[in-house]
Amino acid sequence: MTKNKEIGRARRRIEGELKVTGQAKYAAEYNVPDLLHGYIVNATIVKGKIESIDEAATRAVPGVVDIIHHENRPKMAYFDMQYSDMDAPPGSPFRPLYDAEIKFHGQPIALVVAKTFEAARYAASLLKITYTEEEFDVNLKTNLDRAKKPSMGLATLIKPLPPGPRGDFDAAYATATAKFEGEFHHGAQHHNPMEMFASTTVYEGEGKLTIYDKTQGTNNSQLFIGNIFGLKMGNVRVIAPYVGGGFGSGLRPQHQLVLSVLAALCLKRNVRVSMDRSQMFTYGHRPETIQHTRFGATADGELTAVNHVAHSETSRYEDYNEVVVNHAGMLYPAQNVTLDYKLVPLDVSTPMDMRAPGGVTGMVAVENTMDQVADRLGMDPLEFRLKNYAERDHSSDKPFSSKELRECYRQGAESFGWKDRRPTGQPEKRGNRIVGRGMSSGLWDVIALPGKATAEFNAEGKLVVSSAVNDCGQGAYTVFSQIAADQLGLPLESVKFVYGDSELPLSPIQGGSYTTGVVGSAVKLACLALRNKLFKLAQILDGFPLGDALPQDVDFMDGEIIVKKDPTIRVKLTDVVAFNQGKPVKASKSNIPNVFKLKQYTRAAHAASFVEVEIDEQLGIVNVTRAVTAVAAGAIMNPKTARSQILGGMVWGISLATREESLLDKKMGKYVNDDLGEYHLPVHADIHDLEVIFVEEHDEIINALGAKGIGEIGMISMAPAIINAVYNATGKLVTALPLKVGDLL
Amino acid sequence: MQNIPPPATRSVSLRVNGKPAQLEVAPWVSLLDALRHDLDLTGTKKGCDHGQCGACTVICDGERILSCLTLAVMKDGSEITTIEGLGQPGNLHPLQEAFLEHDAYQCGYCTSGQICSGVAMIEAGHGKTREEVKDLMSGNLCRCGANTNIIDAIMAVKDGNHE
Structure with missing residues (x-):
């Protein structure tokens, strides 16, 4: 095998020049001819029925072309199954403009289409809708007694429900020397990617559509639209x-996609529909969750008893589930464990995966509880975790495919200077601020899915690799190009990666930190198949230049096949293409996970974060001044973009712990801070010294690349470490995120 | 709300990226929408349309402004520089180059605003220290969390230690 030159090398993004010069086009930026603009009208009630729609004032606005709603919409599919998508939880998916029923506040109920964006927006504000309102309930806390087990479905295959009890929790907890019982809460959060959802649908005639969509899966949007409108898949192209930015929000096709297609089909015109920022609060969100923990340990610091229970909101029409409570049992070898995860259906839109879904929610409760137990034992938090280090996953009684968490602890602690941490309640002072230091572990499951890629080598000497996959900023395009280059020993400049188009080889939605492992492995396999094909063709070139050399006897380097024993014997890959009558030599390959092998192991990325906070004693303001996150996530494809992804995760952790929350008014049933002024995100002035360490980790099991994925793991350990640092400084445990100034006064 | 017919269009003369641009726009069209739609300069981004995110930042007569909070008709006779005018592939502005080097972007959607904001801030001579730069750049949100890399890129250009 040719040695890797590109994989593991810090590379700039291949699409970088396009992004920094404004040339990269996003969904709302295709200014096709004769474009109409649609503006969404949202329900102003939470639950009930539309009684009437008065269109008169709207129709009177010059430039208005049409108003589409449930009474006049074209035919849409009847069965729930036809509205499903690759990330749909069990239930009955929401159907925009399907009927008069209102299921949640802000539900899209009409689309006003006009010749200009401004006319559509103004006219939409004039639509008069009368409703019959029904009683609604959006209060999680007062409905915990109605909690139910999540329904099983495709989603629960990828996001398993908690394992059954092990040992005797009650007895172990009763006899534990040090114990802590806690309740943890966070409200809903919205993804708020910087780009607002938009779809530009080009009507190509005869039921044929080209759609520029904001999505995390071109094939997902294609299948969704094809199914709902009964179009042939070949007639729906999504680009x-x-x-x-996605962060999970694009894992399901959003309302604007359906609405722009509805209008395009209805009017046989090109139609763009963009959401405004407040409409970015009308689809899914990270669900509000209440958790209870009870952990107990023996006097010498052995964690013996773990009980973790979570209640999350879901909608009345779908059972959205995530993995919240499973991780304590994987992270620590406690022998007496009971876990429970339940859903409370409310009159809200179905929650959605949002960066590190479930994982970060659960880890906040687990890792904050761990520190409380350590405190009661008088043990250093890191020492307590090392004392309870799991060499195998006791929750499923399986070995880890690889686990270098111990090294994350060691390297992270050393770089951070953990030894300087003071005991809780004896903080160092800096002016009017006190300093706290905290740490946390993190874990994210490695998900395996099938994916496909095609590789071809052409007469220009370029390796063209393609997949329908897209990239919301993770760096996937660059990484896939690097993987491809190494398989054929080519410089990166000779690789062209073609992406983000549903006509290309099928890709799953990109999320869950699995895209490099899934699509990257497919790229590798396709390129290896191409290599094999090129070699076989080279063998039968005129004069048989390679003689009796076998595949293992040659190197592929810089566009040539070179016989190892006699490097003077070389065949140019472009000569092989010429021999193929100038036609590109092509190979397609799917990455099919070996489920039988994989299921013998627990597969997870791990991390440890170490955080310093400064707290203003008078004002209670918390500043995260310094943080180190050490990550063990298998092979790192591109250290430059990988570091950025972990930094992004760390910023998300800071945001979760100290900034963001969608405030749901329980009486109005709506999110009241639905803009970027009131939905607080960290700004540059909030972000200080962040360090990323990648710990070396080899994994032969998980996939063809040994890459576990890094989209979520950078976030998971940050939020709990911040809360532990605040506790270290103040002796106060903040249990409702984000922490508020008043919590510390 | 009363039903008022949309107003008649007006002529607006701008210089955009060094070239004259003649617009016929209704007074309710924002400079942002005029750039993105009428002039097809989609490098300037719409992230909130409310002046809360900074993605739409352009340089107008040497000052960084939020083009979503500016009506096109307000800027008749102005000189506007957008991301397209700062540099093009193969001919990058030093800050664009620094963004590549420091990986100061991920999804790329806040990038145009960050760069325009950074360029105007540097040219105005503001931001003496890293902490001041962080403060002065805080009107430009980044949801991917590229914050430290963005500030690194700006500091590299500002301190002149960028190649």
């Missing part, structure tokens, strides 16, 4: 090369 999304650049996506202005």
Whole structure:
């Protein structure tokens, strides 16, 4: 095998020049001819029925072309199954403009289409809708007694429900020397990618559509639209090369996609529908969750008893589930464990995966509880975790495919200077601020899925690799190009990666930290198949230049096949293409996970974060001044973009712990801070010294690359470490995120 | 709300990226929408349309402004520089180059605003220290969390230690 030159090398993004010069086009930026603009009208009640829609004032606005709603919409599919998508939880998916029923506040109920964006927006504000309102309930806390087990479905295959009890929790907890019982809460949060959802639908005639969509899966949007409108899949093309952030929000097709297609089909015209920022609060969100923990340990610091229970909101029409409570049992070898996860259906839109879904929610409760137990034992938090280090996953009684968490602890602690941490309640002072230091572990499951890629080598000497996959900023395009280059021993400049188009080889939605492992492995396999094909053709070139050399006897380097024993014997790959009558030599390959092998192991990325906070004693303001996150996530494809992804995760952790929350008014049933002024995100002035360490980790099991994925793991350990640092400084445990100034006064 | 017919269009003369641009726009069209739609300069981004995110930042007569909070008709006779005018592939502005080097972007959607904001801040001579730069750049949100890399890129250009 040719040695890797590109994999593991810090590389700039291949699409970088396009992004920094404004040339990269996003969904709302295709200014096709004769474009109409649609503006969404949202329900102003939470639950009930539309009684009437008065269109008169709207129709009177010059430039208005049409108003589409449930009474006049074209035919849409009847069965729930036809509205499903690759990330749909069990239940009955929401159908925009399907009927008069209102299921949640802000539900899209009409689309006003006009010749200009401004006319559509103004006219939409004039639509008069009368409703019959029904009683609603959006209060999680007062409905815990109605909690139910999540329904089983495709989603629960990827996001398993908690394992059954092990040992005797009650007895172990009763006899534990040090114990802590806690309740943890966070409200809903919205993804708020910088780009607002938009779809530009081009009506190509005869039921044929080209759609520029903001999505995390071109094939997902294609299948969704094809199914709902009964179109042939070949007639629906979805293009999304650049996506202005996803964080999970694009894992399901959003309302604007259906609405722009509805209008395009109805009017036989090109139609763009963009959401505004407040409409970015009308689809899924990270669900509000209440958790209870009870952990107990023996006097010498052995964690013996773990009980972790979570209640999350879901909608009345779908059972959205995530993995919240499973991780304590994987992270620590406690022998007496009971876990429970339940859903409370409320009159809200179905929650959605949002960066590190479930994982970060659960880890906040687990790792904050761990520190409380350590405190009661008088043990250093890191020492307590090392004392309870799991060499195998006791929750499923399986070995880890690899686990270098111990090294994350060691390297992270050393770089951070953990030894300088003071005991809780004896903080160092800096002016009017006190300093706290905290740490946390993190874990994220490695998900395996099938994916496909095609590789071809052409007469220009270029390796063209393609997949329908898209990239919301993770760096996937660059990484896939690097993987491809190494398989054929080519410089990166000779690789062209073609992406973000549903006509290319099928890709799953990109999320869950699995895209490099899934699509990257497919790229590798396709390129290896191409290599094999090129070699076989080279063998039968005129004069048989390679003689009796076998595949293992040659190197592929810089566009040539070179016989190892006699490097003077070389065949140019372009000569092989010429021999193939100038036609590109092509190979397609799917990455099919070996489920039988994989299921013998627990597969997870691990991390440890170490955080310093400064707290203003008078004002209670918390500043995260310094943080180190050490990550063990298998092979790192591109240290430059990988570091950025972990930094992004760390910023998300800071945001979760100290900034963001969608405030749901329980009486109004709506999110009241639905803009970027009131939905607080960290700004540059909030972000200080962040350090990323990648710990070396080899994994032969998980996939063809040994890459576990890094999209979520950078976030998971940050939020709990911040809360532990605040506790270290103040002796106060903040249990409702984000922490508020008043919590510490 | 009363039903008022949309107003008649007006002529607006701008210089955009060094070239004259003649617009016929209704007074309710924002400079942002005029750039993105009428002039097809989609490098300037719409992230909130409310002046809360900074993605739409352009340089107008040497000052960084939020083009979503500016009506096109307000800027008749102005000189506007957008991301397209700062540099093009193969001919990058030093800050664009620094963004590549420091990986100061992920999804790329806040990038145009960050760069325009950074360029105007540097040219105005503001931001003496890293802490001041962080403060002065805080009107430009980044949801991917590229914050430290963005500030690194700006500091590299500002301190002149960028190649």
